[in-house]
Amino acid sequence: FPPAFQAISRNPIVLDLAYNMIEFPPIENRMKKDRKAKGGFISRIFG
Amino acid sequence: MAPKAKPAPSQPAPPPALEDLFTTLNRHIQASAYDNAVKLTDQILAIAPGDEDALRCKVVALIKNDRVEDALSAIHSSKKQLDDFHFLKAYCLYRQNKLDEALESLKRQESNDETMLLECQILYRLGKMDACLDIYRKFQNSKIDNMEINSVAALVMAGRSSEVQGMLDSL
Numbered sequence: 001f002p003p004a005f006q007a008i009s010r011n012p013i014v015l016d017l018a019y020n021m022i023e024f025p026p027i028e029n030r031m032k033k034d035r036k037a038k039g040g041f042i043s044r045i046f047g
Numbered sequence: 048m049a050p051k052a053k054p055a056p057s058q059p060a061p062p063p064a065l066e067d068l069f070t071t072l073n074r075h076i077q078a079s080a081y082d083n084a085v086k087l088t089d090q091i092l093a094i095a096p097g098d099e100d101a102l103r104c105k106v107v108a109l110i111k112n113d114r115v116e117d118a119l120s121a122i123h124s125s126k127k128q129l130d131d132f133h134f135l136k137a138y139c140l141y142r143q144n145k146l147d148e149a150l151e152s153l154k155r156q157e158s159n160d161e162t163m164l165l166e167c168q169i170l171y172r173l174g175k176m177d178a179c180l181d182i183y184r185k186f187q188n189s190k191i192d193n194m195e196i197n198s199v200a201a202l203v204m205a206g207r208s209s210e211v212q213g214m215l216d217s218l
Contacts, residue, residue, distance in 0.1 A: 017168070017191065023107065025103045027069050027104065031073055033066075
């Protein structure tokens with residue numbers, strides 16, 4: 001005593017790679033246009 | 048000039064409030080503030096029920112927050128039949144260890160890198176190592192990070208540890 005250490009087998013590591021593939025959709029086209037583009041749009045109508 | 052401006056309202060422009068909400072939503076996503084992102088998607092969906100971008104953002108944010116149960120209910124809450132939500136649904140089912148249902152959902156989606164990766168992980172959990180390795184072999188030349196870790200695991204669990212070195216050398 002104490003008993004000697006023994007090696008045991010363990011399950012191999014597996015990663016959740018699919019998780020990394022889950023991404024937000026592009027929503028830039030749903031957002032407010034930036035000021036430059038907006039100015040262009042307004043000036044096209046009112047200019 | 049005035050008559051010229053009149054046709055403008057007939058353009059199918061989305062209501063500006065929605066654009067503001069998407070802008071804020073994007074800020075939360077960039078900051079990884081997923082709780083707030085979910086709240087924003089709820090606001091958008093209240094105004095525009097069935098908005099696929101908002102729903103997809105909601106589901107992804109819930110998954111990133113480890114709320115797969117809520118992500119599944121969000122998918123189910125949609126009245127429309129959403130064709131490209133099968134992968135997300137399959138992933139949630141996989142996380143709940145509902146492996147057969149997950150495979151079923153995956154089959155409805157056209158196969159691509161993400162569906163094949165998930166299929167491998169499901170097959171691994173089901174103990175179908177050979178089927179799993181067949182798919183991993185197709186990925187051998189693609190540049191997916193840490194792919195070899197799962198391939199090695201499948202080889203070991205399949206009792207084919209002797210092939211591990213050869214597989215790693217071939218990368």
